[in-house]
Every structure is written in C-alpha cells, then in structure tokens.
Amino acid sequence: MPGRTQTGTSTDSQLDALTMLLDDANLIVHGTDGIVRRWTTGCERLYGWSKDEALGKVVHELLATEFPEPVEDIRRQVQTTHAWEGEVVHRHRDGHTVFVATRWVLINTSGDGPPIIIQTNNDVTEMKRVQNHLAEREAHLRSILDTVPESMIVIDEFGKISSFSAAAERLFGYASEEVCGHNVSMLMPNPDREAHDSYISRYLTTGERRIIGYGRVVQGQRKDRSVFPMELAVGEAQTNGKRIFTGFVRDLTSRHKIEEELRQAQKMEAIGQLTGGLAHDFNNLLTVISGNLEMIEDRLKDAGLLELLHEAQGAAEDGAKLTGQLLAFGRRQPLHPKLVDVGSLVSGFSELLRRTLGETIQLRTTVTGAANEANVDGSQLQNALLNLTLNARDAMPRGGKLTIEISRVRLDVDYAQMYPDVRTGEYVLIAVTDTGEGMTADVREKAFDPFFTTKGAGAGTGLGLSMVYGFAKQSGGHAQLYSELGQGTSVRIFLAAAPRHDGADQLASEAETKPTSMPGGTEKILVVEDDPRVRRIAVSRLTQLGYEIVEAPNAAEALDRLDEHNDIALLFTDIVMPGGMTGDELAAEVRIRRPGIKILFTSGYAEPSIAGRELAQSGSWLKKPYTARELATLLRELLD
Known part of the structure; x- marks a missing residue:
C-alpha cells in the first residue's frame, strides 16, 4: 500500500508540474470516466468555468460536448491507439457555442493506478465562422451562377477550365465534369481552337489584349460539333500570384436569326420599291410601243410586214405580263379587293x-x-x-x-x-x-x-x-x-x-372580354426542336402552363435525355431535324424504349403526310404556327 501511495503521489506531482507549465494553454486532465482532475487558467478563460467549479465534474457534461462520432467509439480508439483528435462543439458557461480542435493522449500511470487522458483544446470558433461565411457566399454565388442566363467559364493562365456554370452546360451540351481540367479550346471551332493558347501566351508575354476587358462576337462549338455565334466578355483577376480569367458567354443565335429576318424584310422592301418603280415606268414605255404598233397595223397591207408587226406586238404583251408581275412584287399592281x-x-x-x-x-x-x-x-x-x-x-x-x-x-x-x-x-x-x-x-x-x-x-x-x-x-x-x-x-x-x-362576332367579343384559363399540368415533357427560337418559345409556353420541361435540339440528344429521365410523360417533337434522325424515326425509337409515352408532332408543313409520311398511327399533330391555347388543349387531350 505505501508503494501505491508513493506512485500516486508521484503521478499527481507530475500532473501538477505539467499544468503549471502549461497553465495558459487550454489543457484538461481527466480520467477515462471523464471526471476532471486538472483545469488550467486557459480553460477558465475559454469556457468561463473556474477551476473549483470544474474539478470533479464530468467534462462532457460540463461543456455539453457534441462529438463527431459516438463517445464510446472514441474511448475505444483511445484505449487502442492511445490517441484521438478531431473537432468538437463545446458550450461556454454563458451558453454560446465554442468550436474546438481537440487532441486526446492516453497516459498509463505506473503501478495499479487508472490511466488518464490529457486533452488539449484549440479554439477554432473564428476560423469556423469564416469557413461558414465563405461556404454561404459560395452557395450564394453558385445559386446566382446557376440561374443567370449568361454562361460563365473560368480558366487558369494555361487555358484549363476550373469552373463551368449550369447555363454553360445547357449552352454547350457538356456536363461540368466533362470539361473541367481540359483546355477551353475544346469549346471553339478552328482556327480559334488551334490559336487559343498562343493568344494567352502572347498576352502574358506582351500584354497585348485581343479580348480581355471587353466583349467580342466569336464562334462557339457545342458537344455535337454544331457551331454558333456568341458574345464573349472576359475579365481577369490575380490570386496567390496566379492569373484566372472569367468569361461570360451569351448565345447570339436567336438574335442573329431575328436580325437576318429583319434584314431580309428590309431587302425585300427596298427591292420591291425599286422593281415596282422600274416596272411602272417600263409599262408606260410598253404602252407607247403597243399603241404605236396598233396604229401602224391599220396602215400596213404587206403580209410579210404584218407578220413582223404581230411578233413585235406579242413581245410587247409578254413584256406587259412581266411588268405586271414586277408590279405585284413591288405592291403597285392595281387590286380590286x-x-x-x-x-x-x-x-x-x-x-x-x-x-x-x-x-x-x-x-x-x-x-x-x-x-x-x-x-x-x-x-x-x-x-x-x-x-x-x-x-x-x-x-x-x-x-x-x-x-x-x-x-x-x-x-x-x-x-x-x-x-x-x-x-x-x-x-x-x-x-x-x-x-x-x-x-x-x-x-x-x-x-x-x-x-x-x-x-x-x-x-x-x-x-x-x-x-x-x-x-x-x-x-x-x-x-x-x-x-x-x-x-x-x-x-x-x-x-x-x-x-x-x-x-360569331358576339361570341368572339365575349371570349375576348371573358378569357378562359388555359388547361395546364405538372407532367414532364421532352421538347425536341432544332430551331432555338421556336424551342425557347415552346419551353416558355409549357413552363407557364406548369409542366416540367426537358429539352433537346436533335433526336440523338433527345434519346440521351430520355435515358436520364424515367418519368417523361410526353414527347413533343418537330418532324424535320438535322442529325440523321427525323421526328417520326425518333418517335418510333422512343416507343420501343418507353411504350407508354404519348407523342405530339409539329412541323411547318401543312399536313401530316409530308414527304410520304403517314403519322396518324404514330401520334397527334400540331401545325406551325400554333397558339398557346391550341398547344395547351391538345396536350390535355393526350395526357388525360
């Protein structure tokens, strides 16, 4: 017994010396049962509990400890490996939370005394607050990037993609994991694809800017190899001595098509005015020619000359027909509506x-x-x-x-x-x-x-x-x-x-003054249309009606979307599309994979039997241009 007392006294002395030496540190000594045996001044400052209040208490109860795993598992690990470390949450005396990085070391005392645990705690509350703040900002930024209509791509000074927004995924057809880590030139057609790295190298060497700092219209290339016009604005930043470049991309396909339609309308207007004016003046000349020929005809008796004159009159009549057609094009023909x-x-x-x-x-x-x-x-x-x-x-x-x-x-x-x-x-x-x-x-x-x-x-x-x-x-x-x-x-x-x-007029008036709501739904619809403008309008209409939409520009991508979504209720597809598979061929393949899916066709042609295709057995038919009400009504007829 005296020997054990001496050993215990020796251990207590060593612990006293240790806690005195590290009194300013956050050091707790407790047994495997959690009862506190030593409590430093550093712990008093950190937790608000005095030494007298802490000694003899179970440390996990005193500090209301929240462990990352069951405490029994932690104790078994300490018994086995003599150490454990991790992050825990403690409660201050006044109730506020303290985040702690803790390390436990098990020491077996000499003799028959029980082992003790020396626990060192580092306050990481401020670091945790900063981490949470950064995580919130990152989540906020990610939510913005996922909803902003422009696509965002971040690359490093070597051209490798480090960030690819949800809008960029939709625009280029790649998933983020397919492009991150690869050179951004994969999103460009030639010659920009081959020259891109030299652009960055030239800028880093000479400072010559070709696109950084302002917008520029360039060509992009999707996963399906289709090329489209886009507006690209690039910003530059430096972090940790490295440059990063952030590009915002706007798809100009729809805008270019609308501008082309407007240019075409303006061209037709200009040509119409020109040809209409020329035809009008030329008609006057033909009137003089034909009138003189008629007067000459009455005075001619020579059969040979009359035959020549009749040929001239026939040519004048043909000329009058041509000018009549030109006047029609120039919108100057006399109409009698x-x-x-x-x-x-x-x-x-x-x-x-x-x-x-x-x-x-x-x-x-x-x-x-x-x-x-x-x-x-x-x-x-x-x-x-x-x-x-x-x-x-x-x-x-x-x-x-x-x-x-x-x-x-x-x-x-x-x-x-x-x-x-x-x-x-x-x-x-x-x-x-x-x-x-x-x-x-x-x-x-x-x-x-x-x-x-x-x-x-x-x-x-x-x-x-x-x-x-x-x-x-x-x-x-x-x-x-x-x-x-x-x-x-x-x-x-x-x-x-x-x-x-x-x-009919009265009914139409009543219908206009008392519009009925259009039928909608919540089913998932796969929209397949190669014209981006038409697809955007169709998706917008269906979304407003409450439907969940999956979209694709061609049949190949439509089949990919079909494999990704097992709850698609209806296929809404154009007939004539690029890519080697038409709408009715797509419908046949869809029926093989998903026999229960409803089919709705649409096309700019006037009837379902275009190009010899008979679609009566394949699905319902909606002719372009169609109104939102026609689309809404036909969808409910099919889905109900």
Whole structure:
C-alpha cells in the first residue's frame, strides 16, 4: 500500500508540474470516466468555468460536448491507439457555442493506478465562422451562377477550365465534369481552337489584349460539333500570384436569326420599291410601243410586214405580263379587293389546278371551318395559287402530292416576335404544300427575290414567288416559305381575315372580354426542336402552363435525355431535324424504349403526310404556327 501511495503521489506531482507549465494553454486532465482532475487558467478563460467549479465534474457534461462520432467509439480508439483528435462543439458557461480542435493522449500511470487522458483544446470558433461565411457566399454565388442566363467559364493562365456554370452546360451540351481540367479550346471551332493558347501566351508575354476587358462576337462549338455565334466578355483577376480569367458567354443565335429576318424584310422592301418603280415606268414605255404598233397595223397591207408587226406586238404583251408581275412584287399592281370566301374560291378553282398538275401528282384541297372570308382580289389570288402550283409541279418531276389547306388562324405575340414584319391578329391561311425536291438554305433565302430561279434557261422568269410575296403584302398579309432539301416545300399565304359576323362576332367579343384559363399540368415533357427560337418559345409556353420541361435540339440528344429521365410523360417533337434522325424515326425509337409515352408532332408543313409520311398511327399533330391555347388543349387531350 505505501508503494501505491508513493506512485500516486508521484503521478499527481507530475500532473501538477505539467499544468503549471502549461497553465495558459487550454489543457484538461481527466480520467477515462471523464471526471476532471486538472483545469488550467486557459480553460477558465475559454469556457468561463473556474477551476473549483470544474474539478470533479464530468467534462462532457460540463461543456455539453457534441462529438463527431459516438463517445464510446472514441474511448475505444483511445484505449487502442492511445490517441484521438478531431473537432468538437463545446458550450461556454454563458451558453454560446465554442468550436474546438481537440487532441486526446492516453497516459498509463505506473503501478495499479487508472490511466488518464490529457486533452488539449484549440479554439477554432473564428476560423469556423469564416469557413461558414465563405461556404454561404459560395452557395450564394453558385445559386446566382446557376440561374443567370449568361454562361460563365473560368480558366487558369494555361487555358484549363476550373469552373463551368449550369447555363454553360445547357449552352454547350457538356456536363461540368466533362470539361473541367481540359483546355477551353475544346469549346471553339478552328482556327480559334488551334490559336487559343498562343493568344494567352502572347498576352502574358506582351500584354497585348485581343479580348480581355471587353466583349467580342466569336464562334462557339457545342458537344455535337454544331457551331454558333456568341458574345464573349472576359475579365481577369490575380490570386496567390496566379492569373484566372472569367468569361461570360451569351448565345447570339436567336438574335442573329431575328436580325437576318429583319434584314431580309428590309431587302425585300427596298427591292420591291425599286422593281415596282422600274416596272411602272417600263409599262408606260410598253404602252407607247403597243399603241404605236396598233396604229401602224391599220396602215400596213404587206403580209410579210404584218407578220413582223404581230411578233413585235406579242413581245410587247409578254413584256406587259412581266411588268405586271414586277408590279405585284413591288405592291403597285392595281387590286380590286372585295369580300371573298377563300375556301369556296379555292375549291372552285381546284379543277383547273388539277389539270395543270397532270396525272402523276395528287391534289388535295382541305377547308377547315366556315369563317374563311377575307378582303382580297380574287383573280390575283387565283393567279398566285396558279404560280405556286406550277412551281410545285416542277419540283415533282416523278409525281407526288400537292395539298392546299385553308383555315382561319390567329397569330400571337410569340409568332410576331420571330417575324418583325408580321402583325398579330386573325388571318385566313392558305398553305400550299408539295412533296417535291425541297430547297437548300441558300435557295430558301433568295426564293422570293425577283428573277431568282433554279430552273434552266428559258424555263422560268423567276417572278412567280416574288409575285406571290408582293400580292400577300399588298393585301395586308404576308407570305412565308418552309422547305427542307429532299422533304418538300410549303408556301403559306396569310390574308387578313374579315371580322366575324353577328353571333360569331358576339361570341368572339365575349371570349375576348371573358378569357378562359388555359388547361395546364405538372407532367414532364421532352421538347425536341432544332430551331432555338421556336424551342425557347415552346419551353416558355409549357413552363407557364406548369409542366416540367426537358429539352433537346436533335433526336440523338433527345434519346440521351430520355435515358436520364424515367418519368417523361410526353414527347413533343418537330418532324424535320438535322442529325440523321427525323421526328417520326425518333418517335418510333422512343416507343420501343418507353411504350407508354404519348407523342405530339409539329412541323411547318401543312399536313401530316409530308414527304410520304403517314403519322396518324404514330401520334397527334400540331401545325406551325400554333397558339398557346391550341398547344395547351391538345396536350390535355393526350395526357388525360
């Protein structure tokens, strides 16, 4: 017994010496049972408890310790390895929280005495506050970057991507993990892709700025290798002696298309004024020529000279027809509009069109509804339809189908935003659709230009479509062409509709004054559309109706999105898309993978049977342009 007492006394002396030496430190000595045996002045300052108040208490109860793992597991580790360290949360005497980085060391006393634990504590409350503040700021910044419409990309001085925002993921088609750590040049087409590193190197060496500090329009390249215009603004910062560059990217695809539409409208206006003026003056000259020829004819008796004169008169008449077409394009032809039932007029005219087409081409005329009246020059409308029919016939040398569809439509604000020269309102739509050769993008851009033709020499004047365009504009409407190479062409003439009569007018007025809400839903819809403007409008409409939207620009990406989302209820897809897979082919593949999914097709063509496709068995059909109400109603019919 005396030996144990001596050993215990020796241990206590050593602990007294240790705590005296480290009295200013945050040092606690306690047994494995947690009872405090030593309490330094540093602990008094840190926790507010005096030495007398702390001694004999269980330290974990006194400080209300919150451990990162069960305390029993910690004690077992200390018994096994003689040490443990980690972060704990203690409670000050006045109740505030103290964050502590703690280390426990187990010491076995000599003899039979119980082991003791020497616990050193470092106050990390301020560091924890700073960390939490930084985490909050980072979360706030991340929420901003995830919602800001512009894409953000951060790179280092070697061009490697370190941050890629959610908007950038949507714009470029890459996930963040696919690009971070790689050179930013992967988002660029050549020649910028190969030259990008030299741009950075030149700037770091010479300070020559090509893009840093201000915006610039450049080309970007998506994951699917498609190239698009974008506005890029780059900022520079230095941290820890290293440079980082932050780029904000804005997709200019929609803006460029709208600007191109406006330039095209302005060009057509300028050409129309020029050709209309020239045709008017030339008509005056032809009037003088033909008038003089008529007077000469009465005085000539020589048969040979009369034959020459008749040829000259025929040439003058042909010239008059050409100037008439130019006047139509320039919107200066004399029109005699009156209230016309467009459906009845076209139906009565269809037999002549059928004889014009020949036996190898099927003609179908469809009239939807009864209120298809417009103030229009009927003879000029027939002339326009005849021109479109002849163009369709020439585009189908091996035969095909021609459809003329008449319906009353309402063009809304969304549609008018895409075509700056179009006014909102109700129109009678005449859609002339063929299953012919179709047009390339270059040909589509020039299709309405006067004297532009793809036919051989002597096969056409190039004034047919331009006359149709001018007639539609002069009649208070507009003309639009939709075509894809190998898929056919649809020319649509919009004529301002006459007001509805009596009861129909009253019903329309009541409908305007008491609009009914459009049906919506919460289902998830996969929207597939290659035109970014049209896709954006469709997504916006569906989002406003409450639907959850997944979008894709082509069939390949649509199938990827389908694999990622197992709760898609409906596929809403365009028919003609780039990438090798059309909308109906996409629908067939989707049905194999998800038999229960509903299908809704849309296209700028006038009917579901475009290019020989029969879609009646594949899904429902919505023709562009469609209104938000038409879309909302048809969706509920399918989903319910």
